[in-house]
Amino acid sequence: MDLAKKEALKAYKEDEVPIGSIIVKDGNIIAKAHNKKEKKQDATAHSEIECIKKANKKLKSWHLDDCELYVTLEPCMMCTGAIINSRIKKIYFAAKDPKGGSLDSNVKIKEIKGINHYPEFEFVEDKEYIDILKKYFKGKRIK
Amino acid sequence: MDLAKKEALKAYKEDEVPIGSIIVKDGNIIAKAHNKKEKKQDATAHSEIECIKKANKKLKSWHLDDCELYVTLEPCMMCTGAIINSRIKKIYFAAKDPKGGSLDSNVKIKEIKGINHYPEFEFVEDKEYIDILKKYFKGKRIK
Numbered sequence: 001m002d003l004a005k006k007e008a009l010k011a012y013k014e015d016e017v018p019i020g021s022i023i024v025k026d027g028n029i030i031a032k033a034h035n036k037k038e039k040k041q042d043a044t045a046h047s048e049i050e051c052i053k054k055a056n057k058k059l060k061s062w063h064l065d066d067c068e069l070y071v072t073l074e075p076c077m078m079c080t081g082a083i084i085n086s087r088i089k090k091i092y093f094a095a096k097d098p099k100g101g102s103l104d105s106n107v108k109i110k111e112i113k114g115i116n117h118y119p120e121f122e123f124v125e126d127k128e129y130i131d132i133l134k135k136y137f138k139g140k141r142i143k
Numbered sequence: 144m145d146l147a148k149k150e151a152l153k154a155y156k157e158d159e160v161p162i163g164s165i166i167v168k169d170g171n172i173i174a175k176a177h178n179k180k181e182k183k184q185d186a187t188a189h190s191e192i193e194c195i196k197k198a199n200k201k202l203k204s205w206h207l208d209d210c211e212l213y214v215t216l217e218p219c220m221m222c223t224g225a226i227i228n229s230r231i232k233k234i235y236f237a238a239k240d241p242k243g244g245s246l247d248s249n250v251k252i253k254e255i256k257g258i259n260h261y262p263e264f265e266f267v268e269d270k271e272y273i274d275i276l277k278k279y280f281k282g283k284r285i286k
Contacts (some may be wrong), residue, residue: 042191043205043229053187062186077258078228081245086186099257102224106257112244114249115220127259 048079074101094126166193191222217244237269
């Protein structure tokens with residue numbers, strides 16, 4: 001998660017919502033990415049989507065069955081859908097997102113029937129990251 | 144929708160699930176795309192994601208507020224999330240997807256509280272397209 005936080009800090013420096021991701025397979029990092037939505041002006045350029053695309057490219061396969069995703073903020077609906085579509089095994093996230101979080105907050109995927117892949121997930125609270133996120137949004141409100 | 148169907152047929156010829164999309168703004172087509180998941184080996188390369196990315200690039204903005212998306216099959220969770228994130232105004236779809244459809248089938252977005260943008264949507268059944276889809280999956284089962 002420390003590496004995902006480093007990615008999030010890259011986004012922070014680029015004036016993006018600070019979110020970072022890492023994908024691990026067999027103990028090796030195969031992809032890392034951070035949010036580039038504003039820089040790219042691309043609504044899909046969340047850190048998780050960027051990271052999944054990189055991992056797909058690295059493995060030359062859309063299947064990420066045995067992979068784990070470390071992401072600083074709980075994924076939104078788009079990113080949760082991408083996690084499901086790529087069959088990622090497990091997600092670790094450092095902060096919950098009560099508004100847009102779609103694993104276990106605003107949407108709880110375990111309560112949706114009929115999904116063709118239910119990833120495991122675990123909330124591993126990281127107060128340092130939560131402070132980074134708060135600082136970012138506080139800065140935004142002042143501007 | 145005829146143009147979205149043409150895009151879907153391109154996917155069919157490339158041995159992809161035949162799904163095509165068009166994005167329209169002020170009566171003009173600003174993006175068109177088809178499913179390239181297998182060709183690219185990219186779990187995110189659904190027609191809607193490809194189309195949203197193209198529209199973002201065309202408008203040099205992640206906001207697609209005044210845009211309409213014509214897509215042959217009801218979007219999955221990932222694509223519905225991307226529609227929400229990009230603020231697309233309205234979606235027209237030609238076939239329902241009872242398994243993965245996330246506008247009004249397996250997931251009904253109107254029933255999820257707290258989403259920051261609720262796109263309008265309309266099901267405009269297209270039997271010709273539904274036959275194309277059935278033919279594709281029938282071919283897959285025989286192989």
